[in-house]
Amino acid sequence: GSTRAPAAAAPPRAAELPPAAELPAVEPPLAHAPVTVLPRVGPSTASKLEGRGLVTLEDLVFFLPAGYRDTRQRRSPAEAADGEVIAVEVTVERFRQGFARGRFLATAEVCDDEGTPISLRWFHRVGGLGQRLQPGMRLIAVGATKEFGGRASMVHPELYPADDPPPPIAVRYPVVEGVGARTVSNLVRAALHRLLDMDGLEDLLPAPLVEAQRLPSLVEALRRLHDPGPELSPEEIQLLQQGRSAAHRRLAFGELFLLQLLLLRRRARWCAHEAAFVSPEAGFDREGLRACLPFEPTGAQWRALDEIERDMSSGQPMLRLLQGDVGSGKTAVAFAAVRAAVAAGSQAALMAPTELLAEQHLRTLEPWCRAAGVRVALLTGAMPRAQRNSLLALLAAGRIDLLVGTHALLVADVAFAALGLVVVDEQHRFGVEQRALLRAKGERPHLLVMTATPIPRTLALTAYGELEVSIIDEMPPGREPPVTRLLAGRGALPKARATVAKAVRKGAQAFVVCPLVEASEVLDASHVEATAAALRELLPEVGIGIVHGRMASEDKDAVMREFREGRLRVLVATTVIEVGVDVPAARAMLIEHAERFGLAQLHQLRGRVGRGGGASLCLVHTAHGPSSDSAQRLRVLTETADGFAVAEKDLALRGPGEIFGTRQAGVPRLRFLGFAGDGTRMLLRAREAAAELLRGDPELREHPRLRVAIEQRERDAPVYTAEAG
Template sequence: MTNDTPDWIRLHKALAVEAEHGFTDLMGKQYRFSEFLSLTFGKFPTILPAIERRRWQELAGQFVNYPHLVLEERQHLVAETRRYLYQLQKEPGSSTSTTSATLSTSSLSGRGAGEQKRNYQSQVKNPTSPMVAEVSKRLAPKIDQKLSDLPEIGIRKADKLAVLNLYTVRDLLFYYPRDHIDYARQVNIRELQAGETVTIVATVKRCNCFTSPKNQKLSILELILKDNTGQIKISRFSAGARFTSRAWQESLKRRYPVGSILAACGLVKGSKYGLTLDNPELEVLANPGDAIESLTIGRVVPIYALTEGVMASMVRQAVTTVLPAAVHLKDPLPKGLREKYGLMELKDAIANIHFPDDSATLQVARRRLVFDEFFYLQLGLLQRQQQARQIQTSAILAPKGQLIEKFYEILPFQLTNAQQRVLNDILNDLQKSAPMNRLVQGDVGSGKTVVAVIAILAAIQSGYQAALMAPTEVLAEQHYRKLVSWFNLLHLPVELLTGSTKAAKRREIHSQLETGELPLLVGTHALIQDTVNFQQLGLVVIDEQHRFGVKQRALLQQKGEQPHVLTMTATPIPRTLALTIHGDMNVSQIDELPPGRQKIQTTMLTGQQRTQAYDLIRREVAQGRQVYVVLPLVEESEKLDLRSAVEEHQKLQESIFPDFQVGLLHGRMSSADKDETITKFRDRETQILVSTTVVEVGVDVPNATVMLIENAERFGLSQLHQLRGRVGRGAAQSYCLLMSSTRSPDAQQRLKVLEQSQDGFFISEMDMRFRGPGEVLGTRQSGVPDFTLASLVEDEEILLLARQAAEKVIEIDVTLERWTLMKAELKYRYERLMGGAILT
């Protein structure tokens, strides 16, 4: 059929043959009846009056849904369509001429429809061919066209796709598959191996369709297929009362008659009858060598994220409808950059991420699109960094002075080489009028606080104030206690502001801040309250900064005029994750522990070995040492069979260690009770401290030598490493006991990482591999973007290349004015896909 004259004869014959065969959605050489009709009505003839074109579009949508109709609905649709066509032919201007028909020969052979579809597929596979430039751009949908405006999709389907936030052609083009299954490998039956996904082409030896004797609403299709190497039994299941009617079952048997050639694809698995294909996709071929035109069989099949009411077949068919629009895509990356990094052109990558020819092509397409995800993120971060450097309003802080010299004199130890290197980085930044934005990473006990104190003293001796914000009261109080011991010797005041600070004391602190009398304020989120106003804030220090939201960090910085910002974390961050969430920051690492620290002996134990753990605790306490026992819960949970901190404290005090003093610490206690508990433990009045993860940071007791962690498999590796850092802070040998009740090989493999390594950066890399980047930092508000394709675990090489490319682009033109398409794409991705959160 051309777009000028309908081929009435072919249409009538298709409808008649379907009716004669019992409305079974008859399979032609390449297309089913429903596919042929939907394609035919999807392209309405131009000779039709406008009022009739809408009716053709509606029919296209109805025949797309034909396979899901019950028998009576199919009969009604075919009858109404035949009646409509007869009436339409009587209208003036209609024609029964067949000379210009393009849907030739048998109405169900699919040759014409196949040619139409193969034209689209050839455009997709080779979008840069001359044909595309001349033909495809004219025929293909426009990028911003609404899906509901496309006849092949229509309003009903568009409404369902909208549930997936797919509204336009562009949305669908960039709706990447979450996975792919490779059915492209065609094998003989004898070559089948369990666990593989394959396609076989064989002859139907036997076909049977019946209702399951165990479930009256389940219909089972059984086929015995045979090729020249062997035979296989396969089954397909259809759930629903309409599939158990004899009429439907007989129609299914007629679809796969004995002797027909069948292509079947699926996952090979074992059964009581031998190897089989798990609920396979099926397509009847006219001849053994015929091309397989299915969207699933014999190819690399895209798997899309779905939701209730949206089927995989609907999304795949919608994608094939819009894929020709890829020719309209203009590539924002310059040709020179693509060639330098070996990147596929964007329109080719989009086409091949959906329906690649093979796995190798898929990988090349994925590499380009992963590069894009990383590249625009890095571009935005570097652009922000460059713009921040252009600000010249920050305080210039003196790196030398009496306060810093006195501090060196009162320190009872020398800085390590790593501390000195990081300190030099910080002091160099503080001498510039552009605001510092530096992250210091270091393992527990590596000496980050000392480095931060010297930066604070540089601010104070230059006439400015400083603020130190910590995520918990325990950690803030720990910092305050340490700073007071140093600042008293330097004759400098320092105050603590938390949610527990009394109203009178709070007013006094506010007043001293505004007058400038108070040079340093330590605190929690209380620092960002509107009532807290500094006279002249020059430096902000944020500890464990990933535990604060982006807005919370920004609010503290707004307390001054472009203050310098120093952030610290004892959670070592893998390089890829650091580039992703801190790509706009300078990063320094304290990768050296103070001398004299012994390696913490870490051992994984089972419940049967608990006696050994208690023996070690008794021995250490007898020698004057102290012990932590850490549990994941405060009180017993009905959902999780974990040891409760409250119950464990009672058990240890009354039954296991009645001769020792056992303390209890958890997050639900009041600040006063927490202070009292920690003080007793620090003063050795308590020998054993039962605690939740509140001790993860902030509790510093060098005399503690044993850390017993219950249900260790419930914690991430980075968190376990943090907990372990509470011991080993003195000169005595320390121990970390990982008590696990699970036999899961994965859990045991994770815990063995702790047994074998003390390197926080290695542990964090392994933690990210096991749990993913979103969980490593222990919070979902840490600013980790949700990538569609990219993986921080698997795609480190591409991330580093994207960072390199972004750096070169920014070097040339930070405004991106010379690359208008790239600038527009960056704006689109940050506003639409990332919500602007990274650039807040």
């Protein structure tokens, strides 16, 4: 196992939060005013800004610089290293522009005060360049130096008149299509000054908290980011450049604090209700559980079970995430929770993302349930009406203890007598509304969410912040991870396919996974067809099936069944979802163009082979060369079989901002997480601070602005553990 993260702060046990109508109203802040309140921003400019997500004054002041240039020192290119950014005062000698070899080129020959000749070059048209570069004019050029044809040059430098020099620290913003760089910079400053002058920038973080965290106020942070003063040292400029300054940390902490406040309030609201009490003696006796299972649970499974027992015997609803690699034994832990709920007189529901996976869960659970005296049934959308009606009658009468199914469990006429536990196999994300509907069928059932996506421990607090986290970080004995090999370079794909074909001829079944091609279903289908055709040439005697996004779900299921039953020996698929199925004879996998997947996703995929025991092989292919960044990243998979180690490495390589850049269900978009270093310590500090504030003021009556901001975020991010019922 890996080292455990420090325990997260316990959330407050709040009374039911009051309806918003009882709390004082708050005026909308000036920061939400549209950008058109600024001078010279008409409909055309506003529309271009909106294309970059810049709609309000607040959006502009949080549009952070992409870089900083220190223009205080005037230096000759002769003294500068190649690629170093300098500011140099020059006199224009000659300027010409036109086309060379079919591409645009503008060149100004200038010289500095020492007489050193310098070429300034532009490779695309810039308006008014000719007027600004007339012979004899004095200018300050700011840019990176590069030696070109034996003389110093600068490509696309910024130009300032010598009598109107640049600010001491020049700020560069990300590109806004159709709006000039100088205009963007002026608009951000105008928005900041308007808000500062009218006291319209409200710091949502309480001042004592900001002090305790040794962070600057919001106003100080934004001033430092957009308007760094001339007194900064080179080291401070470097921290700004790298996104590691105190000002950056202030924005990241503020965002994480608000997120944790939202998640902990959500949890408090859910836990304010009573839930079915499960007595530890009746529900969780180890000997009774051992008698139902054909194996001895691992230490990690027992630990997870202890945490579930503590929740289910507390009298309040459990909200727990169970994380573990594919094959680590999450289903057995879920079964133990079901057995405990049934012993307490409750019913349980287990919801899987596809009918195929629901059937797979049923096959696994049936013998265990028989041994435990738990009555289990499967409900699918395809069930004949008469059979369905009799099953629903048994369910409503309390004569089915565990119902396994897909979204078919959510239909209005599916009524439980006493639903006390909901288990969601969240491997492939249900919609928020679906989870809410399922929970609405019980008063306040206990909730257990299972995921095989390895999320670094503390970042799970961001993705699933209102759930406590249990981790199974140990594999059952005898389960060998697949041998993972990286094949990099242009000629690697035929070799990889030949290796898979060889394994199939020796009796293995194989998965071949193709990435989604630019989210185009048409291209996906053709990519899969082409791969399947190449494999059919290598394996003319073997059944090869394909699964892709354009197929109806019944057709996908039919192909998957044939593969599971061994009638097809190779499955070529784009979508990862269908690969969730358990095929014990699958002992080989090829992932083509693996650089298009995240490391955690690749790790999850390879867990699909070797489930029947024995040696298995996963080939990871990239067309990029062996020394490319892609190959370096993918090499991590060949070095470790531990999903959490893979996830931590993914976090170190890509940073938390990129991993959580894609919207999590029920979590607001995090803009500044990338400035939080590895995110871990700051996240735990933010959670502790949020919990402490809520202990003293659970309804945020003393912090009305903060309450309004949190409620706004609730509306923007659909509720993850939806308050249903």
